[in-house]
Amino acid sequence: MHQKEFPPCEEENKEHQKDCRPTETPLTASIDMGLINEPEVHLLEEVDQTVLSNRILVLSRRNKIRSALEYFRSMELSGLCPTIHACNSLISSLLRNGRFDDCLKVFDFTRRRKITTGHTYSLMLTGLANAQGFHSALKSFKESGSEHDIEKIFDAVVYNTMISICGKFHEWIEIERIWRSMKVKGCAPSQVTYHLLVSSFVRCGQVELALDAYFEMVQNGFEPRTGTMDAIISACAKEGKWDAALGVFQKMVIEGLHPNLVACNALINSLGKAGKLKLAFQAHDVMKSFGHKPDAYTFNALLSALNKANRHFDSLQLFEKIEENELCQLNVHVYNTVLASCSKLGLWDRALQIIYQMEARLSAVTVSYNLVIRACERARKPKIALQVYTRMVHQKCKPDVFTYLSLIRCCIWGDLWQEVEEILKVATPNVSLYNTAVQGMCLRGKINLANKIYDKMRENGLQPDGKTRALMLQNLPKGAVVNR
Template sequence: MKSCYQSDFWCLAEPIRNGQPDDGLRVFEFLKTKKITTGHTYSLVLKAVANSQGSDTALEMLMEMLGECEVKKDFDAIAYNTMITVCGKVNNGIETERIWRSMKANGCCPTRVTYCLLISNFVHCSQNELALDAYSEMVQNGFEAGNDTKQAIISVCTKEGKWSLALSVFQDMLKGGLKPNLIACNALINSLAKAGEVKLAFEVFDITTSLGHSPDAYTWNALLGALYNADRHDDVLQLFDSIKKDQGSQLNLHLYNTALMSCSKLGSWDRALQLLWQMEAFGLSIPTTSYNLVISACEIARKPKVALQVYEHMVHQKCNPDTFTHLSLLRACIWGSLWDEVEEILNWAAPNVSLYNAVIQGMYLRGKIDSAKNLYTKMREHGLQPDGKTRAMMLQNLSKNSARHRRSWSLGYRGRHRQKMK
């Protein structure tokens, strides 16, 4: 013999599922007139309508129901949860929030399930602040979130830069005997790294491995980033070597580039070259950014000829240089007094105001005033506008020339005047 619940479900759901929604709704109206509806009744009919006619129709029906005082009394958390679930299936965060507000306005207390559904919906719809609001309310009302919900909150906190709350939720999971997955651990490590909390990032890393998780490329990228942001460039290279030795298969372009960035900061040109050849041997498709970092390391180390060789190799590999490539290369050649190479690079590159400014300023500082003036004239012929520093240098030079001319003229005038006096 069927229970009342099963009977209600059959009477309501079957006609709608079989393409006879009017019959099912007539049964529903009959139950309403007899005042024998419950929260389960509304939940069943809304779910059936959503499955057969879509979420929009079910939402319209919900709003009509909530406009009826008697219906509102019978509406319980189960009915609301049904519609929150319906909204979740179509990623409708706006209606999820609307149902949540309506539920509280009508005096219906959310349950633990309600909060879990709300948080899940808001996370999937990228409504992070609402997810955090729902979690805060859930905790205040004394409900304990499950593993999935807490992991979702950690993810949300890290996206919003709220590393302290993420760490607190993470610690609560550990205290409660829950096991955060690798995704949650990585998100927290990355958030701590960005916040400059290097020590905490490595502590979470140690916990991650103690939980039995194997670090992946995302883990290593976060840790290298933490060290790099803390200006611990030697430590970056040391950790990179450790990863290469023990987890070589996980090395990717991001990890190599972080190591190259540290080489650039340190001016470690030989190490940068070594990494570049390893990247090629590893079969990575090397972008312009990576070559720029190697050239930058050569620039810092005052190795212009090596920088030129890297540039030629880059072009040979059919990797197109950009403005940053040419700027770094030009600065290296200027400090190495490779003026012929400077001229060649300017001829290779399309007319660019940044390149002309850099070379003119470099020439001026290296005492090549006439060359700087000639290049300034060429720059203006290309229709390029000099920056404030270049303009100031040219004006300063003109002032010196003018003063020199006035002094020369004055000396000549006094000499001629003395001759006439004689």
């Protein structure tokens, strides 16, 4: 029962700076209560439990834990029992001051007196997790949960505390068990419970469980918080469940709620990947109506959506609009997306302009140069591709297999056979590179060179694929045998 606060003593009311302690005569007590930094014990002249409990309450709130412990110890030795409100406040103060061992003693006292509440357990579980780790808190929770009549004490607050603790350690299996357990034991989840369930499951990547918790919350008549709905949108979008994400988004709009920028971006990206270009741009317009300013993630999602729909010219136009109006701070992802558009269209000159801009503002990566080389390949510009490759190496950007594959294909179309050989010498031996080179040489009639590269391929222990072997067999002189 909540009691009216009582001023701890006259001295504190007068001076405000003194540590308030009992003014009664100290006892020479030999009884050890087991508290850390054993407080003094006093003969209490005041025996009203309400008055003394209020003094403990006020002292605890002011973090005067030594005085509060003295009152607490004196009351116990006098056969008096502080109220649970005072005990909980004392436990909370002790936890704030890192006195966990003292908390355990106060907690044991409340259990012996059978005054423990759900709030008490919640405080202790949090303290136990901070002091001894997640597993100790979980063990204590399970042991306490098996006690007789504990259902009367374990309320939603206790379960919420344990769900929150498990969520911090990404223990989604334990979270699910706690959720099922509280329903089996007749403890109805609260709105806070569902919020914790959704956010924890989303953080752990368990989208199906997050959706189960969300729909159960709605079914039980709880109005989801904006943060909960944002989390659901982001989680569904990430897992490709664009229809579920869109449904929650539309519900929020109808109810006058504003999804945050992260949720909007996730939805736009998911719609774009699903080929729902019109819906993606509609979501973008709605997002702007909320007052959100589109960022690099937003525009990258829109550019990717246009590429997905094979509208590469539109993607380039949108990029130019972003640049011209400085709509956002461009990042590597945006540059690479628009370079992919150039690559598809074979716009090698535009790709060069973009990569130069990228170098001036950011550090271009291997993927960026690969896309430019790919644009050169489509445009049949092998010498330009080799220049990009040289610049790439000069910029200390390491080429990969895709770099060399594009270069080899480019050089084959341009009859740059010496360059093909040089590339194979520089690159780490790779079966795809040799297959591409041999096949290109055979198709272009360079049989002698194909034989030379094929032999080199076998020397490196690489196994040709079926197409390479078939082409070599077709072009062998009569009576010759291909080494297996």
